[in-house]
Amino acid sequence: MLQTVFFRSSFWALFMIFSCTGNKESSLPYYNTPDFSPHFLSEKEAEKEITHTIGSFSFTDQDNKAVTDQLINHKIHIASFIFTSCGSICPVMIKNLDILSKKYEKDSDVVLLSFSVTPEIDTPQKLKDFKKSNKINNPNWYFLTGNKNQIYKLARKSYFAEEDIGFTKDSTNFLHTEHIILADQNKKIRGIYNGTLQTDIQQLIKDIQVLKNDE
Template identity: 70%
Template sequence: MSRTVFLKSSFAVFILMVSCQKQNSTIPYYNTPEFTPHFLSKKQAVTEISHTIAPFSFTDQDQKMITEKTVDHKIHIASFIFTSCGSICPVMIKNLEIVNKKYGKDPYVMLLSYSVTPWIDTPQKLKDFKTANKIKNPNWHFLTGKKSEIYTLARKSYFAEEDLGFTSDSTKFLHTEHIILADQNKKIRGIYNGTLQTDIEQLVEDIAVLKKE
């Protein structure tokens, strides 16, 4: 093979590789609670990623009903907290402020913080909690509702406790530092440790990528 033909062939392979990289997202999809990453194109994800966040309906701090329709065609970030938590929750809220600072005025990025003690965290308590933390973002909702429904959504839809949580029942207390990123089609695209600032900084970067998809 001549040098010219070899170079042309090599260039063709390079272009093909670049093309494939452009087609597949740099942000993986997750389809199971084991969080095995799948790097796919949006077209591939339609048929290969079956898991999406299930329908839900909960009340926020302003007594407004928030459902899966609220996040239609929007990126949303799910966290699981409770207002009387004195351990990981304050750190998570503080770190999520990094997301809030970047996307607080973006109507296509929503934060959903589900209370894991909904029998205590009434809408008024959640409103006071949001006020105490000086959170003014109208797209950051603190949610309460039936315990069984929140726990099922957390474990079965968001895989909030990964494979361990997926097999837990609603009698076991849900307490996790995991923060979940879901895309505009309610497919899971990331899991982050909410107590680590570096993880949240990565979350901010991943949101920027999803916004361009």
């Protein structure tokens, strides 16, 4: 009996040590390529095997302030690609993202980035008016504009926004996607969702919580 108790105690002690050292496999996959093949790995394994991260960038937000990739250092962030004159999928995406936004409105460790795919039209003032007209009050939701080539390159090469279909395209091919991308505190891609579906947004909210718990 004592041996059994000792064995169980030892097992759980080892389990806790194993978990706390970051070797526990995450329930969320990592994505390393634009075909979104999932890799279920521990954080330590991911450090070695998942080489893809969100690249550096510098754009301008709705308040005419510079926003760089330093903003998302050690933070969970959600990326979407929209334009203010869109009358089809964008209004639905914004409405659905606002569900998530309201949940994390006071959590500065969760950042939303919405990149304009028509930056030549979407000036900072236009983005500010867009945010106001959609009654978005979350200070951690940034609407970004800037160089079109850089936005499109970031969307396709860093976020795999159109998966492998658009990976080889450039800014002459219009970017219009309902995809929303989840990236973790290390700028690694952990999820892709259909922004027009509330069921996907609810799953996204659950997955954000998984990343917060894994931290």
